[in-house]
Amino acid sequence: MNLRVWMGGLRPKTLPASIAPVLVGAAVAYRHINELNICTLVYPTPPQCVARGVLYSALLSRFWPVFILCLAVTLLLQIAVNLANDYSDGVRGTDEGRDADESDSGRNGRDAKPRRLVASGVPPKQVLCAAGVAAGLACVAGLVAVVLSQAWWLLAVGALSVAAGWFYTGGRHPYGYAGFGEVAVFLFFGLAAVLGTEYALAGAVDGLGVAAAVCCGLNAVMLLMVNNLRDIDGDRIHGKRTLAVRLGERRASVLLAVCCIIAWVIGSFICMMLWMPWGAVVLISGVAVPIRMVSSAFRHQFRTALNDAGFQTLLFAVVVVVSVAVSF
Template sequence: MEMHTTPAIQPEKGWRVWWRLTRPHTLTAGFVPVLIGTALAYQYTSIHFGLFFAMLLASLLIQTATNMFNEYFDYVRGLDTEHSVGIGGAIVRNGIKPKTVLSLAFALCGISVLLGVYICMQSSWWIAAIGTLGMIAGYLYTGGPKPIAYTPFGELTSGLFMGLIIILISFYIQTEFITTTSVLISIPISILIGSILLANNIRDLDGDKENGRKTLAILLGRENAIRFLQGMFIVSYAWVTALVLFQIASPWLLIVFLSVPKAVKAVKGFIGKTKPIQMMPAMKATAQTNTIFGFLLSIGLFISYFL
């Protein structure tokens, strides 16, 4: 959701319109969990790359479809205008027809279903039920009579479905079982994915409040929401540290601390800012923290298997 009284952003042209429609800064929430789940599986089995790429593409398509549902329903409810700040706005600024956006979102879900059939044929049909729940959650995030995005549960929902569940599915389709370690290592990634949404809601706090939303950022207030975001970062790093101290995970996972400067930049980027445009760099840094943290975690896992 992106509604603010700021100068209009110049419309994109050509392929950039469609690229913007995918909201690329959020796609990190699609590929990082698949990478982590696959890296965890490598300890137990050789990687089935067909399943890996199918899962990766399905995850990215579902994330993109969710973004398009968001774009469509924010427009329908009058929350997006040509003055909106953010990565969205393809309908209001670039003239893409609302029905085109909605149809494209459903088409991406359809492709995901086909990929899901392949994944199920190679692993378990229980994956179909879980995948269906994920797509329903993506639609209900901004669709339906009571959108999840309008409640304080958006961060929890995104972290659960785009973090924990995708990591465990990615792990399971390779190994055909789940371990306690795979669940525990998925927690910090789930938190960081939730932080991306929280950062978005901190930026949109004033506009969301005007339009009747009751997001976590609104309930906490701007300053407390920033502190909560900082706490999410701290818990993520502390969680990995605890896994190492209790010998649940390899010390190589501490390589994730190389991403700390980006997390610090994200928090500092919000402090003292009130205008949405001023907070865009902080939002970007939050998404980058998830990306870098996830890649480093994967590297740490692979290194620990070889050494």
């Protein structure tokens, strides 16, 4: 039972938000690296082609180790954030009543909320310690990735990510309680994760990477928005003024739909640019998922909506990876 509670406390449905941006960042980085190997075959070989070839070999030789480390960093940070959120909400009483297994339906026609660790009786110090261990391991993996890639400025990004994870619900004035959670998710699980991965692997970022980062950020925002719509009643009672609480359920649901449309328009454009026109065709073939996600959120079927939000996040990442793979 304890293992089951701890596994639920990791919030596996939120993990696609950390996996997808690394996959996308790695895909656009791989495309960028392979472009270095395109050079006119003439004799004698131009100096710039020699330099590009050396850089190509160096970047390719460290690609997989750095990719695995980037993936470990984001996964461990996501787990640390989830556990820190559980600890902070638990000691504040925000998760009051979340000590039972998730069922198909709850009161007022809503899906029941999933179990939380502190609310289930796990000592808060244990949860906080587990969050610290996950954050520490993420820092170690990040430091190794920085050493391998020589992208020292990413240390600052990592430090900001750890701080943002804690102050989301921790500290005296958590910004997650003031409605800024979606902004942080967009910045760290979109821009920072995608562009940081691309830079660590390719030593540069490009316009396509920025567009992909925006799309990943919007997908992560939608995951959080569905989660906050599910918790809107309890959050309002406990003074947690998330964006959903500030806007109200109806307007927050409309904003979810708007974010979904924007993300799919940008995503289709990116996939089409990578693999014209089939990348966009493959992505659009899964359009039933976001439609169901939005409609489920309006109907208070948040378990389905959360599953679909996670699935569409991974779907975009997989289509980007496939589009890059077939383009070479």
